[in-house]
Amino acid sequence: xxxLGLRMAGMDFFEKVASxxxxxxxxxxxxxxxxxxxxxxxxxxxCGGLEKKEEILSQNGITLKATSPEDMELSVDGIPVLYSxxxxxxxxxxxxxFYAFEDDGLALQRRSTISESGGEKxxxxxxxxxxxxxxxxxxxxxxxDRRFRVALEGHLTTPTEAMVEHRFGKFAPGWVIGRQLxxxxxxxxxxxxxxxxxxxxxxxxxxxxxxxxxxxxxxxxFGKIMMEGEGKFRYALLDYRMSPYNGGELCYWLGILETxxxxxxxxxxxxxIKFPESRVxxxxxxxxxxxxxxxxxxxxxxxxxxDLVLPSPKNVEWGDGCLWFSGVPELVVELDGSSSQTQIRxxxxxxxxxxxxxxxxxxxxxxxxxxxxxxxVLLRFLCSPGEIAGxxxxxxxxxxxxGKENVDILAYSQEGIRCGLITLCQLFRTSGTQIxxxxxxxxxxxxxxxxxxxxxxxxxxxxxxxxxxxxxLLPLKYNTVVYQCEYVEWESVPxxxxxxxxxxxxxxxxxxxxxxxxxxxxxxxxxxxGHCEWLLDNDSYRSLADNPDKPYAYDPSNPLVYELCRKIxxxxxxxxxxxIFHIGHDEVTMHGFPQRAAxxxxxxxxxxxxxxxxxxxxxxxxxxRTMIWGDLLLAPGEAAGETNAPDKQQAAFxxxxxxxxxxxxxxxxxxxxxxxxxxxxxxxxxGFDVIASTWYDPLNIIRxxxxxxxxxxxxxxxxxxxxxxxxxxxxxxxxxxxGYSFDQESFxxxxxxxxxYVLAGESAWRGGAEDLKEIPYDYREAFSRLWSxxxxxxxxxxxWTANLNAVAxxxxxxxxxxxxxxxxxxxSSFGTLGTGEHWLGRILIDxxxxxxxxxxxxxAGKFNPQGDWPTTVTIPVGHRADVIIFAxxxxxxxxxxxPIALTTITYEDNTTDVIFWRPGVNVFALEDERTAxxxxxxxxxxxxxxxxxxxxxxxWKTSFPQxxxxxxxxxxxxxxxxLMLFGVTGSQGGSRNCNRF
Numbered sequence: 001x002x003x004l005g006l007r008m009a010g011m012d013f014f015e016k017v018a019s020x021x022x023x024x025x026x027x028x029x030x031x032x033x034x035x036x037x038x039x040x041x042x043x044x045x046x047c048g049g050l051e052k053k054e055e056i057l058s059q060n061g062i063t064l065k066a067t068s069p070e071d072m073e074l075s076v077d078g079i080p081v082l083y084s085x086x087x088x089x090x091x092x093x094x095x096x097x098f099y100a101f102e103d104d105g106l107a108l109q110r111r112s113t114i115s116e117s118g119g120e121k122x123x124x125x126x127x128x129x130x131x132x133x134x135x136x137x138x139x140x141x142x143x144x145d146r147r148f149r150v151a152l153e154g155h156l157t158t159p160t161e162a163m164v165e166h167r168f169g170k171f172a173p174g175w176v177i178g179r180q181l182x183x184x185x186x187x188x189x190x191x192x193x194x195x196x197x198x199x200x201x202x203x204x205x206x207x208x209x210x211x212x213x214x215x216x217x218x219x220x221x222f223g224k225i226m227m228e229g230e231g232k233f234r235y236a237l238l239d240y241r242m243s244p245y246n247g248g249e250l251c252y253w254l255g256i257l258e259t260x261x262x263x264x265x266x267x268x269x270x271x272x273i274k275f276p277e278s279r280v281x282x283x284x285x286x287x288x289x290x291x292x293x294x295x296x297x298x299x300x301x302x303x304x305x306x307d308l309v310l311p312s313p314k315n316v317e318w319g320d321g322c323l324w325f326s327g328v329p330e331l332v333v334e335l336d337g338s339s340s341q342t343q344i345r346x347x348x349x350x351x352x353x354x355x356x357x358x359x360x361x362x363x364x365x366x367x368x369x370x371x372x373x374x375x376x377v378l379l380r381f382l383c384s385p386g387e388i389a390g391x392x393x394x395x396x397x398x399x400x401x402x403g404k405e406n407v408d409i410l411a412y413s414q415e416g417i418r419c420g421l422i423t424l425c426q427l428f429r430t431s432g433t434q435i436x437x438x439x440x441x442x443x444x445x446x447x448x449x450x451x452x453x454x455x456x457x458x459x460x461x462x463x464x465x466x467x468x469x470x471x472x473l474l475p476l477k478y479n480t481v482v483y484q485c486e487y488v489e490w491e492s493v494p495x496x497x498x499x500x501x502x503x504x505x506x507x508x509x510x511x512x513x514x515x516x517x518x519x520x521x522x523x524x525x526x527x528x529x530g531h532c533e534w535l536l537d538n539d540s541y542r543s544l545a546d547n548p549d550k551p552y553a554y555d556p557s558n559p560l561v562y563e564l565c566r567k568i569x570x571x572x573x574x575x576x577x578x579x580i581f582h583i584g585h586d587e588v589t590m591h592g593f594p595q596r597a598a599x600x601x602x603x604x605x606x607x608x609x610x611x612x613x614x615x616x617x618x619x620x621x622x623x624x625r626t627m628i629w630g631d632l633l634l635a636p637g638e639a640a641g642e643t644n645a646p647d648k649q650q651a652a653f654x655x656x657x658x659x660x661x662x663x664x665x666x667x668x669x670x671x672x673x674x675x676x677x678x679x680x681x682x683x684x685x686x687g688f689d690v691i692a693s694t695w696y697d698p699l700n701i702i703r704x705x706x707x708x709x710x711x712x713x714x715x716x717x718x719x720x721x722x723x724x725x726x727x728x729x730x731x732x733x734x735x736x737x738x739g740y741s742f743d744q745e746s747f748x749x750x751x752x753x754x755x756x757y758v759l760a761g762e763s764a765w766r767g768g769a770e771d772l773k774e775i776p777y778d779y780r781e782a783f784s785r786l787w788s789x790x791x792x793x794x795x796x797x798x799x800w801t802a803n804l805n806a807v808a809x810x811x812x813x814x815x816x817x818x819x820x821x822x823x824x825x826x827x828s829s830f831g832t833l834g835t836g837e838h839w840l841g842r843i844l845i846d847x848x849x850x851x852x853x854x855x856x857x858x859x860a861g862k863f864n865p866q867g868d869w870p871t872t873v874t875i876p877v878g879h880r881a882d883v884i885i886f887a888x889x890x891x892x893x894x895x896x897x898x899p900i901a902l903t904t905i906t907y908e909d910n911t912t913d914v915i916f917w918r919p920g921v922n923v924f925a926l927e928d929e930r931t932a933x934x935x936x937x938x939x940x941x942x943x944x945x946x947x948x949x950x951x952x953x954x955x956w957k958t959s960f961p962q963x964x965x966x967x968x969x970x971x972x973x974x975x976x977x978x979l980m981l982f983g984v985t986g987s988q989g990g991s992r993n994c995n996r997f
Contacts, residue, residue, distance in 0.1 A: 889950075
C-alpha cells in the first residue's frame with residue numbers, strides 16, 4: 001500500500017484541474033489527495049477495519065514516515081534518503097518464500113511506537129508468516145544525534161536452511177552519485193573509490209559498489225555519512241540505476257544481499273546510518289520572469305523519418321524516394337472480387353483508415369461507382385491462394401510493393417493481409433506540406449506464430465488499454481492478448497467486487513470488442529488454485545482458503561470453491577467466447593500449501609492434477625482449450641530458473657497425468673542463454689505445446705525468444721492440438737506484473753514493463769537474438785514514439801517559442817554534475833547542444849545562452865551548489881497552443897512519488913492546467929538515457945568512456961487548445977533535486993510555410 005501523506009498519484013486528475021486558483025491548489029493539495037483516495041481506494045486507507053495510520057518520527061532534521069514495514073520513507077533535512085524497503089526469507093533458488101513484507105497483512109496490527117529515555121524513538125513491527133514458519137521483530141529507530149537504525153530479530157522454524165535478503169531501502173542517488181566511498185570490509189581490509197556518474201549494469205555482479213563491509217563512509221555534498229552493520233551479513237551498496245527491478249527509478253540499493261540463516265535458530269542484525277550536521281543553505285525565495293514569446297511559422301516539422309518498420313521485416317529493399325499524393329491525398333482500394341472482400345474491407349476500416357486520417361489521406365473504394373480518373377495512388381490486394389511454397393506457407397506471410405503509381409499487397413491469409421496493412425501504415429511520409437508513401441519492396445513473415453502480451457484488467461482504465469492496443473500492440477503485429485480478468489466485476493459473484501482493482505464489465509467488453517475488431521485472439525486468464533486473493537481475501541469467502549490466515553490458495557476439498565469458480569468461468573466464457581482459456585495454476589505451493597489435514601493427505605502434486613483436470617473437463621465440454629502456467633510441472637534442473645515442483649519424480653508424475661492438449665505457458669524471467677532453456681524440450685518431450693513466457697529484462701526477452709525459435713519449426717493454428725510427431729513451441733508471451741490493475745498509476749510506475757512490449761514484439765517476429773546489439777533500434781525510444789503519436793501531429797505545425805535568456809543562470813559545460821563530485825571522472829560535453837532557436841529532432845527549441853555557451857534556468861533545490869536560485873519562473877505567453885513542449889531535466893534522480901517542481905498553465909479565463917514534475921515519469925536526470933511515453937530524447941551526447949548528457953522533452957496536450965494562455969509559471973518544491981528549463985515551445989496544430997532553418 002502507498003502512504004497517503006506523500007504520494008503524488010492521480011496525475012491526470014491534478015493536471016486537468018480547471019478554474020482553480022493556484023494558491024488554493026497548493027494549500028489544499030494533501031487534503032484533496034486523501035479525499036480522492038478514500039473515495040476511489042478505500043482499501044488503501046482501511047485494511048480489515050484497521051486504519052492505516054501513518055507514524056511519523058522526527059528528531060534533529062531526521063524524519064521517518066511509516067505506514068507499514070514496507071511503506072517507509074526516511075528523509076534528512078527534507079531530502080529523501082531511503083524508501084521502499086523489502087524483506088525476503090526464502091529457500092535457496094527462491095523456489096519457496098517463507099516470509100515477505102507484502103504477505104504479512106497483519107503486521108500493522110502488531111505495530112507499536114516506543115520513546116526511550118535517551119531520546120531515541122522507535123517503530124516496532126512484530127512479524128509473522130501465516131504458516132508460523134517465520135517470526136521476528138523489525139525496529140526502525142530515529143536518534144537525536146542524527147542517527148537512523150534498522151534492526152531485525154528473526155526465528156525460522158522450518159527444518160530447511162533459508163536465505164535472508166533485506167533491502168533497507170532504495171537509496172536516493174543525490175547522496176551517492178560521484179561521491180567518494182570508503183569501506184572497512186568484514187575481513188579487516190579497507191577499500192575506497194568513487195561512485196560512477198555513468199550507469200553501470202543491470203547485473204548485480206557488475207553493479208556492486210561494495211559488499212561484505214562492516215563500516216561504510218560516503219563523502220556526500222553535505223558531509224560524511226557513516227554506516228555500520230553488525231553481524232556477518234552480506235551488507236551491500238549497489239548501483240541500482242539500470243536494474244530491471246528498480247521500479248523505473250534511478251536509485252541505489254542499500255541492504256543485505258542473500259545471506260544464509262540456520263533453521264530453528266534465532267538470528268539478528270542491526271544497521272546504523274549517521275548523518276552529518278545540517279547544511280546551512282542560502283534562502284531561496286526569488287521569482288523571475290522571462291521575455292515574451294515569439295510566434296513562428298513552423299515549430300514542428302516532419303523531420304528526418306528513418307526507413308524503419310516495426311518489427312523488422314525479413315527482407316526489405318528501399319526504393320527511390322516516395323510515392324507522393326497529388327492534390328487532395330486519396331488512397332483508392334481496389335479489390336479483386338475474391339471471397340475475402342468482406343474481411344479485407346473490415347481490416348482496411350479498422351487498421352488503415354484511422355492511420356491514413358492522421359495524415360489527411362482519404363480512403364475510398366474502387367467498387368463505390370466513383371470516378372478515379374487522375375487519382376494517383378491505388379491500393380491493390382492480390383489474395384488468390386494459387387500455388388504457394390516455401391516461406392509463403394507461413395501463416396502471416398505477405399509481400400508489399402510501393403511502386404510509381406500503385407501499392408500492392410500480396411497475402412494468402414487474413415493474417416497476412418492484416419500484417420501487410422500494419423506495415424503500410426508505417427510507410428506514410430511527409431515533407432513540408434507533401435504527403436506520400438515510402439517506395440519499397442518487402443517480403444515478410446513471423447518467426448513465431450503465437451505473439452502475445454499478457455496484462456490485467458483495470459479500474460477506470462478502458463481508454464488507456466484501448467490506446468495501448470491501437471498505438472502499440474497493433475503496430476508491433478501482436479496477434480494475441482492474454483487478458484487477466486479476475487477483478488472484472490462479475491455479476492455472478494458481486495460480493496468479491498474490489499474497490500481498488502474492480503473493472504466494470506462493460507469496460508472489459510469494450511476492450512475485448514476492440515481487440516477482436518483489430519484481429520487479435522483474446523485469451524481470458526482467471527487464476528485458480530494459487531494466487532486466489534481475488535476470490536478469498538474478503539469476509540465472504542476467506543473461510544474457503546486452505547489457510548484462512550493467508551488467503552492465497554483455496555481449499556480444493558471444499559465443493560463450494562468449484563461452484564463459485566464455475567459461475568465466474570461460465571460468465572467469462574460468455575463474455576469472451578474464447579478458443580483458449582488460461583486457468584493460472586502457478587506458484588500454488590509458494591506459501592506452504594497444503595495446510596488442511598484433508599489436503600495434506602492427498603499431497604500437493606495429486607491436488608494439482610485433480611484440480612487442473614476439473615477445469616480441463618469443464619472447458620472441454622464448452623469446446624475450449626485449457627492453458628496453464630508451467631512452473632509446477634518443472635523441478636530443479638529442468639529449467640533455467642523458475643521451477644516449483646519439489647523434485648523431478650513429482651514433476652514427471654504431474655506431466656504424465658495431464659492431457660497433452662493443455663497449452664503450457666513456460667515462464668522464466670532470468671537472462672539465461674538460449675541453450676540453457678531446457679524446459680522447452682522437457683515439456684514438448686512430455687507431449688505438450690508450449691508458449692515461452694518472458695518478463696521485462698531485455699536479455700530474458702531476446703534469449704528466450706531465440707530458444708523458442710530454434711526449437712520451433714511448425715506453424716499450425718494455435719487453437720488446435722498439434723498433429724506432428726513432436727509437439728512444439730508455438731511462440732512468445734510477454735507478461736506484465738505491474739500490480740493487479742493496468743491503469744494510469746500502474747502505467748506511470750512501471751514504464752519499463754510496458755516499453756518492453758516493443759522488444760518482445762520484435763523478438764517474437766524475428767526469432768529473438770543473442771545480444772541487444774542485434775536489435776536495430778532503441779526499443780524504449782521506439783515505445784515513446786509510438787505512444788506520443790496521439791499528441792504530436794505527423795504533419796508540420798506553427799506556434800511559438802519562449803526565449804529564456806533573461807532567466808538563464810547556469811552555464812552548461814563538461815564538468816557539470818549534480819551534486820558537484822569528488823574526483824575527476826569525466827562526463828560528456830554540452831558543446832553540441834547549440835544555442836538559440838534551432839531544431840532538436842522535429843521540434844524548434846530556443847536554447848538560452850550565457851557568454852556564448854548553452855545554458856539553462858535552474859530552479860531551487862537542496863542539492864544545488866550555493867547560490868540564489870529562483871523558486872519561481874514565469875513565462876508570459878499570450879497565445880494558444882494545442883501542445884506545449886518542455887525541454888527539461890532534473891539535476892539528480894529522485895523518488896518518483898515526490899515532485900521536484902510543479903507548473904501551472906493559466907488560460908485567459910483563469911482556468912488552469914497543472915503539471916507535477918515527477919522524476920522518471922516526465923522529467924529525467926542528465927545522465928538518464930531512458931525515455932517515457934511522452935518524453936522523447938531531444939539531444940544526447942555520449943563520448944567514449946564518459947557519462948552521457950541527455951536532454952528530454954515532455955509533451956503536454958493542453959486541456960483548452962482554443963483558449964489563449966496568459967502565462968506558464970513553474971515553482972520548485974525545494975526538495976533534493978531541482979528542475980532545469982532548457983526551452984518551452986507551443987505547437988498550434990496548423991501549419992504555414994514550414995522550412996527548416
